[in-house]
Amino acid sequence: MRSPLFQQILLCVLVFPVLATSIDDDDFIFHGFRDATTNLSLNSGAEIMQGGLLKLTNNSMRQKGHAFFRLPLRFHANTTISSFSTTFVFAMVPTYPKLGGHGIAFTVSPSKDLPWSLPIQYFGLFNVTDVGSPSNHLFAVELDTIQNTEFGDIDDNHVGVDVNDLRSVDASTVGYYSSSDGFKNLSLVSGEPMQCWIEFDGARKRLNVTLAPLRAPKPRVPLLSSHVDLSDVVLDSAYVGFSSSTGRTTSDHYILGWSFRMNGEAREIDLSKLPALPRRGPKEKPKALTIGLPVILSFVVVAAITGVGFAAHRKVKFAEVFEDWELEYGMHRFAYKELYSATRGFQDRELLGVGGFGRVYKGMLRASNAAIAVKRVPHDSRQDVREFIAETASIGQLRHRHIVRLLGYCRREGELLLVYDYMPNGSLDKLLFDESKTMTLGWKQRLRIIKDVASGLLYLHEECGQVVLHRDIKPSNILLDGEMRARLGDFGLARLYDHGTEPQTTTHVIGTFGYLAPELTKTRKANTATDVFAFGVFVLEVVCGRRPIAPIDESEMGLLLVEWVLLHWMRGTVVETVDANLHGDYAAEEVELVLKLGLLCSHPKADERPKMRQVMRLLDGEMPLPDVSVNRMNASARCKGYDELMVSPDNGPTQYSIDTESLLSGSCC
Structure with a gap:
């Protein structure tokens, strides 16, 4: 029989770790890591310090560190991705003030070792060859203190959502929403501890990331709220933990506490139980404070009096409205x-x-x-x-x-x-029609622009959380980035509605004349088919280099662009409508296909127009163009709708929105 003394010793050995941490396979909390060595897997530069701090990297250059929960977790229930929630307290103490390197990432990974990964900008998660590969099956939320242009970082103090890649799918400058003061900035390299909350809703595919100073309550509004589908990213069995790295500039990266729960809200961390950060050493008082203090104070008084008026002026100058x-x-x-x-x-x-x-x-x-x-x-x-x-x-x-x-x-x-x-190459409209233009777009560039816009519209109609109707597709709203790739801009007339529902009818016809589908005059209801119609007119405009309602020549003054191209199709001369500035430098088969696709998209009957997914397949050569009879696309059906628009008393000559739904109208860049 065991002695009472032996039983007490055994009880202390078994119970004491539980006082510091509470561990379950999919629900655990660490208030410091003094007794967590058996529950964490550490490698590279990560270590648990004597006071219980988890130190991911020290001030060594080009170092990485990993700390993962010891057991893999199951992230899939049947065929759906599970929800999870985590919160942790962290601190980044830079070797030199305001110079961080590189940061901390909360990670869901198929492996807890990541031996192939690199430090510096790769965060200890990827290397040169595998970054961006779908086979990584890795999700991370990065707290990044270096702006890496190769990954499109927005600044050197941001939170990013990473899916198999370090080019974040969503990002925001670090800060938090105070209930009394609005948005307030935070600095990751302040050396002060902060708390982060990461919550993923598997059913809604919604990820929320929230930050706040250590003693502040959790903000009601998250810093980031992103639609992220992790179903095919995170494997059924995966590890959760942290990765960190340094580069030429270094920081001490600490985790003070960590709570995680699968399919529920992570337990609140008791801040009073967290270990303290190491002292950064007392600073010697400058001699100027002891020798010249009276002189300094006199200057301060004068400066304060002088600055009152200046401050009042600046307060008015930079005043904002906030509710x-x-x-x-x-x-x-x-x-x-x-x-x-x-x-x-x-x-x-x-x-x-x-x-x-x-x-x-x-x-x-x-x-x-x-x-x-x-x-x-x-x-x-x-x-x-x-x-x-x-x-x-x-x-x-x-x-x-x-x-x-x-x-x-x-x-x-x-x-x-x-x-x-900012889009450095401006709007497509200027490159097509500005008389002072310095360059002419070639056929390959025009075809790529058409594909880019089609890809963006497909995303708006079918691939984001809600259906987004742009309602004003035209060259002046297509912006060109530094690589001459097209981006769809100006969402001032856009409307959103849930998939599977119907958009609401509007009081006025909204859009720009020349791009409006004929049925809008009767239904006053925009939908994806009316966007497709405008896209069809846009396609013809890009290929032909002509405005949709500009006169073609003296013999065809009354024809709109779509009617003119249709007339040439009927004559068998559709290729003759191509912009003369191309000087014949194009493949006739490609041009003919794109022109006919433009006519098909601008069909007078909405149910005859293709969906944007079909448009993308046609442009990519994955399916043939449907055999559409020219007779079914007669011009009179088009003109009837336009005639009604032209005499409508509600509408001006070009753009038809005059209320708040058009506040963003016009070129945005």
């Missing part, structure tokens, strides 16, 4: 002072253009050295700004290679400022 309801939408809000500085005070020399409802300026964010386009949109307080902000926030969640990204906004008295990615 509590804006927090509901979680869209990044820029400070007006930041945008004023980025655009050099909105000087005329930074003016990119004037759209239907605002002036657009080029800017350069000083913190990240990122080029932006800022649109200043006047607004009347009587307009429904709240509805506009809600829809703009939804559009701001769109992420696609061929969609101009809305980065955020700012509100002032009497105006809204909308911030976009």
Whole structure:
């Protein structure tokens, strides 16, 4: 029989670790890691310090560190991806102030070793050859302190959502939404501990990432809320943990506490039980404070008196409007002072253009050295700004290679400022029709632009969380990036509705004359088919180099572009409609297919138009063009709808929206 003393010793050995941590296979919490060596798998530079801090990397250059929970977790229930929730407290202490390197990533990985991975910009997750490969089956949320242009980082202080790649599918500058003060910036390399919450809803495929200072309550509005489908990314059996790396600049990367739960909300971390960060050493008091303190104080008093008036002036100059309801939408809000500085005070020399409802300026964010386009949109307080902000926030969640990204906004008295990615090559409209243009687009470029826009429309109609109707597809709303790839911009007339539902009927016909489907005059209801119609007109415009309603020649003055191309199709001379600036440098078969596709998309009957997925397959050569009879595309069906639009008293000669739903109208970059 065991002695009472032996039983007490055994009880202490078994129970003491549980006092520090609570462990289950899919629900665990660590208040420090002093007794977690058997529950964590550490490799590379990761170690548990004497006080219980988990140190992922030290101040050595080009180092990586991994710390994973010891057992793999099951991430699939039947055929669906499971939900999970985690929260952790971390700190990054840079070797040199404000110079981080490179950061920390919460990771769901098929392996807990990752021996092939590299440090520096690869975060200890990937290497040169496998980054971006679907076979990685790796998901991460990165806390990144270095701006890597090869991965499209937005700045050197951001949170990014990574799926098999370090080119984030969504990202935001680090900060949090305070219930009283709106958005407040945070610095990852401040050396101060912060708390992060990551919550994934498997059923809704929704990922929320939230940050806050250590003692602040969890914000109601997440920093990021992204639609992410991990069903085919995360394997059924995977490990959860952290990866970290350094480069030429270094930081000590710490995890102070960690809580995780599968299919439920992670337990709250008790901050009072967390280990303390190492002291960074006392600083010697500068001699100036002891010798010249009276002189310094006198200068301070004078400066304070002088600065009162200046501060009051600046307060008025940079005053913003903020209301509590804006927090509901979680869209990044820029400070007006930041945008004023980025655009050099909105000087005329930074003016990119004037759209239907605002002036657009080029800017350069000083913190990240990122080029932006800022649109200043006047607004009347009587307009429904709240509805506009809600829809703009939804559009701001769109992420696609061929969609101009809305980065955020700012509100002032009497105006809204909308911030976009800057497109250095401007609008397609200028390259097609500006008499002062310095270059002519070749056929291969035009075909690629058409495919890019089709890809962006397919995403809007079928591949994002809601159906997004653009409602104003035309060359002036197609922007070209530095690689001459097309991006669909200006979502001022866009409308969103859930998949499987019907869009609402509108009071006015919304859009631009020449691109409006004939049925809009009767139904007043936009849908994906009306977007396809506008896309068809756009295709003809790009190939022919002609406006949709400009006179063709004296003998055909009354014909619209689509009718003119149709007439040539009937005559068997459709290739003769190609832009003369191409000088015959194209494949006739390709041109004929694209022209006929444009006519098919702009068919007068909505149910005859293809879906955008079919359009993409046709452009990629994956299916043949349907055999469409010319007689079924007679011009009279087109003209009837246009005639009604031209006499409608509601509509102006070009664009038909005059209320809040058109606030973003015009070229955005």
